[in-house]
Amino acid sequence: MAQDLASVAADKTKAELALLRGLLEHGLLIDCGVPGIYGRGPVFEDTLQRFNDFVSRLTVHDQATPLHFPPVMNRTYMERVDYLESFPHLAGIIFSFKGTDLQHHELVSKVRAGEDWSQLQSMTEVVLTPAACHPLYPICTGTLPESGKLIDLTSYCFRHEPSPDPARMQMFRMREHVRMGKPDAVVAWREMWMERGIALLKDLGLDAYLVAANDPFFGRGGRMLAVNQREQQLKFEIVTPITSSEIPTAIMSFNYHQDHFSKLYDIRSSDGETAHTACLGFGLERIMIALFKTHGFAPARWPAAVRQKLWP
Amino acid sequence: MKDKIRAIVVEHGRFAGNVSSLADDADLYAAGMTSHASVGVMLALEAAFDIEFPDRMLKRSVFESISAIAMAVAELLKEAGR
Numbered sequence: 227m228a229q230d231l232a233s234v235a236a237d238k239t240k241a242e243l244a245l246l247r248g249l250l251e252h253g254l255l256i257d258c259g260v261p262g263i264y265g266r267g268p269v270f271e272d273t274l275q276r277f278n279d280f281v282s283r284l285t286v287h288d289q290a291t292p293l294h295f296p297p298v299m300n301r302t303y304m305e306r307v308d309y310l311e312s313f314p315h316l317a318g319i320i321f322s323f324k325g326t327d328l329q330h331h332e333l334v335s336k337v338r339a340g341e342d343w344s345q346l347q348s349m350t351e352v353v354l355t356p357a358a359c360h361p362l363y364p365i366c367t368g369t370l371p372e373s374g375k376l377i378d379l380t381s382y383c384f385r386h387e388p389s390p391d392p393a394r395m396q397m398f399r400m401r402e403h404v405r406m407g408k409p410d411a412v413v414a415w416r417e418m419w420m421e422r423g424i425a426l427l428k429d430l431g432l433d434a435y436l437v438a439a440n441d442p443f444f445g446r447g448g449r450m451l452a453v454n455q456r457e458q459q460l461k462f463e464i465v466t467p468i469t470s471s472e473i474p475t476a477i478m479s480f481n482y483h484q485d486h487f488s489k490l491y492d493i494r495s496s497d498g499e500t501a502h503t504a505c506l507g508f509g510l511e512r513i514m515i516a517l518f519k520t521h522g523f524a525p526a527r528w529p530a531a532v533r534q535k536l537w538p
Numbered sequence: 539m540k541d542k543i544r545a546i547v548v549e550h551g552r553f554a555g556n557v558s559s560l561a562d563d564a565d566l567y568a569a570g571m572t573s574h575a576s577v578g579v580m581l582a583l584e585a586a587f588d589i590e591f592p593d594r595m596l597k598r599s600v601f602e603s604i605s606a607i608a609m610a611v612a613e614l615l616k617e618a619g620r
Contacts, residue, residue, distance in 0.1 A: 447577035
């Protein structure tokens with residue numbers, strides 16, 4: 227069994243390298259010298275935009291409010307939601323120089339000499355956004371309308387997990403719909419989306435299916451958080467085989483936060499009770515990579531049924 | 539042992555109100571202990587009793603009440619021959 231797992235993992239690594247090479251050679255991704263940080267070529271971006279339009283057409287009657295935030299956020303948001311308790315290994319904190327002339331001289335000397343200059347940096351008031359919805363909750367304090375709220379957000383997100391797997395980028399776009407309201411409405415919305423999400427991805431020719439999941443929490447405490455999350459069925463993912471059928475890749479996720487964010491930021495339903503929140507996320511780059519892996523590197527030659535959905 | 543556990547739970551459970559009167563079998567999660575707070579309780583128990591919870595015990599039900607925690611701690615102390 228252990229041997230099997232090792233060989234599955236080895237095969238996956240081989241497939242990841244081959245896929246990355248293909249994406250780079252076809253100009254879909256552009257190497258930037260760091261694993262997981264890539265430029266996007268014109269065909270990649272056009273296809274991603276087409277996918278976004280496809281989602282927007284399908285959800286037009288949901289009447290989600292589109293909001294936009296930059297890919298950095300207030301550091302206190304990250305501190306308040308226990309992100310550093312859960313994911314200290316993924317967080318990206320922005321540091322900058324705040325020293326004197328003398329320290330500046332020391333900084334430059336160390337950079338030139340190739341020495342460690344991190345001691346001359348100070349933490350700033352901003353962090354890289356870890357999930358598109360994190361900047362949203364703090365601005366929703368107060369009482370929601372009778373029907374709750376539905377928000378449509380897209381942001382570049384950062385997770386520090388350098389990997390040769392093109393489907394595990396450090397900086398990637400996440401499109402989210404976030405639902406806030408009374409618990410039964412939020413749960414019903416999430417259930418509606420699980421079916422809708424699978425149908426949407428199958429329409430694009432992806433072999434997508436739903437699995438119970440947990441976040442990659444840090445350490446032994448994290449193992450406990452992961453078990454709690456699974457026991458309470460708080461997280462589901464839609465996965466599809468990209469570089470391995472045994473270890474499929476999550477391309478959509480559904481998270482039920484219960485009152486985690488609403489308690490923290492005092493978000494209330496119209497009846498005065500603490501609201502519940504849930505979000506669904508499309509991993510936009512991952513969906514693109516699944517499409518390129520499944521249908522080939524040239525969208526012009528993709529199956530007609532898929533092209534018709536994306537280029538109607 | 540339950541008093542020692544109760545003190546740890548009260549200190550690390552991050553409850554909103556006064557919980558000094560919690561019954562041994564009261565549901566700690568219902569009393570406001572979050573999943574993150576339960577991790578703090580778990581780590582503090584390990585330090586206080588010099589034990590390590592194995593993976594099979596890293597779950598919600600083991601930490602849901604002072605009685606449940608006491609049972610798990612007693613089991614680990616027994617396994618360690620203490």
